[in-house]
Amino acid sequence: MSAGRPFRGCACFFTDNIFVGRFGLHVRYRDGPQLRRDHGRALRERGCRSEEQLRDVLREIEAEVQRRKELIHKSEERRAIISKCYKPKHPEVYTLQDSFLAPEFLEILRFCSSPGADLQGLLSYLESFSDKRIYRLPVFTEEFCQAFVDELENFEQSDMPKGRPNTMNNYGVLLNELGMDEPFLTPLRERLRPLTALLYPELGGGCLDSHKAFVVKYALHEDLDLSSHYDNAEVTLNVSLGKEFTEGNLYFGDFSQDPSPVPRYIEVEHRAGRGLLHRGGQIHGALPIASGERWNLVVWMRSSAIRNQLCPMCRRKPQLVEAEGFGDGFTEEEPQTVDLCALG
Numbered sequence: 417m418s419a420g421r422p423f424r425g426c427a428c429f430f431t432d433n434i435f436v437g438r439f440g441l442h443v444r445y446r447d448g449p450q451l452r453r454d455h456g457r458a459l460r461e462r463g464c465r466s467e468e469q470l471r472d473v474l475r476e477i478e479a480e481v482q483r484r485k486e487l488i489h490k491s492e493e494r495r496a497i498i499s500k501c502y503k504p505k506h507p508e509v510y511t512l513q514d515s516f517l518a519p520e521f522l523e524i525l526r527f528c529s530s531p532g533a534d535l536q537g538l539l540s541y542l543e544s545f546s547d548k549r550i551y552r553l554p555v556f557t558e559e560f561c562q563a564f565v566d567e568l569e570n571f572e573q574s575d576m577p578k579g580r581p582n583t584m585n586n587y588g589v590l591l592n593e594l595g596m597d598e599p600f601l602t603p604l605r606e607r608l609r610p611l612t613a614l615l616y617p618e619l620g621g622g623c624l625d626s627h628k629a630f631v632v633k634y635a636l637h638e639d640l641d642l643s644s645h646y647d648n649a650e651v652t653l654n655v656s657l658g659k660e661f662t663e664g665n666l667y668f669g670d671f672s673q674d675p676s677p678v679p680r681y682i683e684v685e686h687r688a689g690r691g692l693l694h695r696g697g698q699i700h701g702a703l704p705i706a707s708g709e710r711w712n713l714v715v716w717m718r719s720s721a722i723r724n725q726l727c728p729m730c731r732r733k734p735q736l737v738e739a740e741g742f743g744d745g746f747t748e749e750e751p752q753t754v755d756l757c758a759l760g
């Protein structure tokens with residue numbers, strides 16, 4: 417994180433995109449009358465019919481708003497405790513090394529940094545899915561995936577305090593709280609930049625300057641799936657870390673709102689060690705796993721040059737609020753790197 421460019425959040429974090437788990441709906445919330453006005457119909461359609469159910473929904477939303485208000489402070493507290501008290505089982509996985517990266521991934525990165533590298537050439541290395549600009553590519557070696565998951569399980573079983581990735585995931589780990597941002601995730605994002613610059617120039621792919629990274633975990637009797645949503649990211653990298661699982665495909669396109677006989681959504685399978693790159697704003701979700709455990713590294717990559725113009729969560733000019741670390745990737749002043757970006 418470069419000094420002098422503090423990252424910020426957008427005030428909409430406290431009012432927008434609040435997930436009502438029991439009815440699988442994201443809402444905007446100011447007060448009760450506004451909720452009824454804006455979301456009454458969608459809630460009724462999802463089975464929220466009585467006044468009592470609506471009161472439960474309001475309670476759930478207000479608890480979530482409160483959680484969000486306390487979040488920065490609580491997260492800092494957890495980070496301090498973890499850095500002081502947690503003994504990693506595999507300390508080596510905290511610092512990115514070339515040996516963690518699949519040889520094919522290193523080759524792709526070499527290609528992207530070579531003179532004359534272009535999108536057409538890059539696409540010959542990637543698996544592409546439909547016309548939605550979703551790509552799959554090898555990222556990590558199997559050995560690294562195993563050691564990383566083993567480390568995360570060790571953390572999970574420890575008595576350390578745990579923050580959860582977001583309101584839709586009840587399991588998984590926030591990697592900044594484990595101290596992985598600087599030694600692992602920033603270098604990974606920077607290594608990816610020549611690739612994202614070619615794939616997503618108009619999303620600031622050439623100047624992704626912050627991220628939020630976490631691991632999600634799905635298992636029977638825990639979380640099985642993930643509701644349809646878009647990410648607070650310009651570009652998302654989602655790497656399958658294993659372990660063994662069946663089903664649990666990612667889907668793109670809003671299939672809950674797509675009653676057409678030929679669905680316009682597509683499914684993409686997770687393959688261990690491989691990553692999916694997609695636009696953060698592309699609606700997606702995860703289908704339920706049928707057996708085993710599925711662990712994925714999710715990196716929401718952000719470009720301040722892009723999001724300073726328009727917050728992707730509220731679709732308005734961001735109203736900046738103080739934040740810790742990378743915040744939600746907004747900055748006060750225009751980044752000096754803006755001229756290095758191919759903004760399309």
Ligand SMILES: O=C(O)CCC(=O)C(=O)O
Pocket residue numbers: 632642647654666700701702712714
């Ligand atoms: O389960 C997955 O692979 C998707 C995770 C995801 O979309 C997210 O956390 O934003």
Ligand SMILES: [Fe+2]
Pocket residue numbers: 645646647700
């Ligand atoms: Fe997502």
